[in-house]
Amino acid sequence: MGGPNLEVFKFGLYLFVPVVALLHFGDPAWYHNHVLPYKGHLFPSPDRTHSKIPTDQTAVREELARMKAEKLARRMEREKGLQAQEEAVAQSSKGWFKWW
Numbered sequence: 001m002g003g004p005n006l007e008v009f010k011f012g013l014y015l016f017v018p019v020v021a022l023l024h025f026g027d028p029a030w031y032h033n034h035v036l037p038y039k040g041h042l043f044p045s046p047d048r049t050h051s052k053i054p055t056d057q058t059a060v061r062e063e064l065a066r067m068k069a070e071k072l073a074r075r076m077e078r079e080k081g082l083q084a085q086e087e088a089v090a091q092s093s094k095g096w097f098k099w100w
Contacts, residue, residue: 054060
């Protein structure tokens with residue numbers, strides 16, 4: 001096959017690649033320049049996360065009721081906006097031609 005020189009080369013390469021990767025990507029300056037700027041894109045801000053998770057049954061039910069109320073409010077707003085758009089479209093055009 002390749003002989004002992006090839007085996008020594010492969011062994012050196014197997015050791016060299018991970019060590020160089022650790023030295024390059026483990027550098028604190030590289031981390032601050034390349035990772036921290038994208039932290040806001042990858043993870044939500046702390047105010048948007050749930051830091052207090054309900055543990056008892058009443059707290060879970062209250063949280064579910066709050067979430068359902070918010071969802072219903074958003075749905076009502078969306079339906080009101082769609083209804084207003086439909087009314088505006090119905091008033092602006094009355095068929096294919098304006099006189100029809």
